[in-house]
Amino acid sequence: MVSTTQPAFQDQLQGNHCWGCGKDNPHGLQIKSYWDGADAICHWQPQAWHCASPTHVLNGGIIGALIDCHSIISAMALAAQQAGVALSSPSPIWYVTGKLEIAYHKPTPLGPSVALRARFAVQSERKTLVTCTLSADDQLCATGTVLAVRVPSEWMQS
Numbered sequence: 001m002v003s004t005t006q007p008a009f010q011d012q013l014q015g016n017h018c019w020g021c022g023k024d025n026p027h028g029l030q031i032k033s034y035w036d037g038a039d040a041i042c043h044w045q046p047q048a049w050h051c052a053s054p055t056h057v058l059n060g061g062i063i064g065a066l067i068d069c070h071s072i073i074s075a076m077a078l079a080a081q082q083a084g085v086a087l088s089s090p091s092p093i094w095y096v097t098g099k100l101e102i103a104y105h106k107p108t109p110l111g112p113s114v115a116l117r118a119r120f121a122v123q124s125e126r127k128t129l130v131t132c133t134l135s136a137d138d139q140l141c142a143t144g145t146v147l148a149v150r151v152p153s154e155w156m157q158s
Contacts, residue, residue, distance in 0.1 A: 006035070008034060009040070009074070010031065010033060012087035013092060014088070015156065021070070021073045029065065039117050040117070040118040044116070045113045046062070046110055056110050064100065067102060072146065093150065094151050094156060100144065105142060106139065107141070114134055115134070116135075117133050117135075118130050118131070118132045119131050127148065129145065
């Protein structure tokens, strides 16, 4: 069951200016991720300017950013949940991308919304391996594997 009665993971973080998942970046993708049982899901609507060279296909770099950002924020939400800490805490648990692998299975059409589903494959104290699917019109278009690496809170300070 999708839990959209709770705020999206991204809406709970303060000062997140990430282009893909940061609510504080008005020019970014503004994705929203939620729990769906043990998985994390995201539905995102591409716009015309997100096209590849053929204007009816979603740009591959955007697909990579969607998989990366949804996976990282989901790893953060899992770590916070397990630690009993709110994502909105003044010192949230931060993760960054240690490794990103994407497999493009078929062109992603630009019109329909895309659905992402993140699952947690392996977890240790500092690292979480996340697998993520990206589908459009119930067709699998891309899959990704993201190694999320925990960083200290000071990482966010300049």
